[in-house]
Amino acid sequence: MTIIDSKKEIIFFSIVGFTTVAIDYFFYNFFLSNQMLGVNTSKGLSFLIGTAYSYLMNRFFTFSHAAYKDGSVLRFLTIYVLALFLNITINWLIFMIYSSIVLSFFIATGFSAAFNFIGLKFYVFRKN
Numbered sequence: 001m002t003i004i005d006s007k008k009e010i011i012f013f014s015i016v017g018f019t020t021v022a023i024d025y026f027f028y029n030f031f032l033s034n035q036m037l038g039v040n041t042s043k044g045l046s047f048l049i050g051t052a053y054s055y056l057m058n059r060f061f062t063f064s065h066a067a068y069k070d071g072s073v074l075r076f077l078t079i080y081v082l083a084l085f086l087n088i089t090i091n092w093l094i095f096m097i098y099s100s101i102v103l104s105f106f107i108a109t110g111f112s113a114a115f116n117f118i119g120l121k122f123y124v125f126r127k128n
Contacts, residue, residue, distance in 0.1 A: 024109070063125035
């Protein structure tokens with residue numbers, strides 16, 4: 001792994017991440033603005049929709065794992081379940097303090113994004 005490879009991964013992860021956040025934010029607001037679901041359920045479901053997109057994009061583009069490796073889906077789900085818990089918890093805490101959907105969304109997303117990059121790079125899509 002060279003520095004150039006690491007920079008490429010960070011750039012691709014960022015592009016996928018921004019797109020994932022846009023998908024997450026769209027569905028989060030959609031569910032809330034249409035009063036379909038509560039705050040936590042909306043956040044959880046929008047996060048899961050973004051997660052499906054993220055897995056595919058990070059697997060094929062960011063970490064270049066075209067071939068399936070045993071256990072990668074389970075490792076990915078483990079990281080994302082932990083990230084989901086982290087995301088919902090931080091979102092709830094910030095929302096309770098500031099009553100701001102935007103602020104709570106982006107702070108929670110920042111924490112879970114950092115956690116996800118580390119987990120994906122060193123645990124899910126690690127180089128053998």
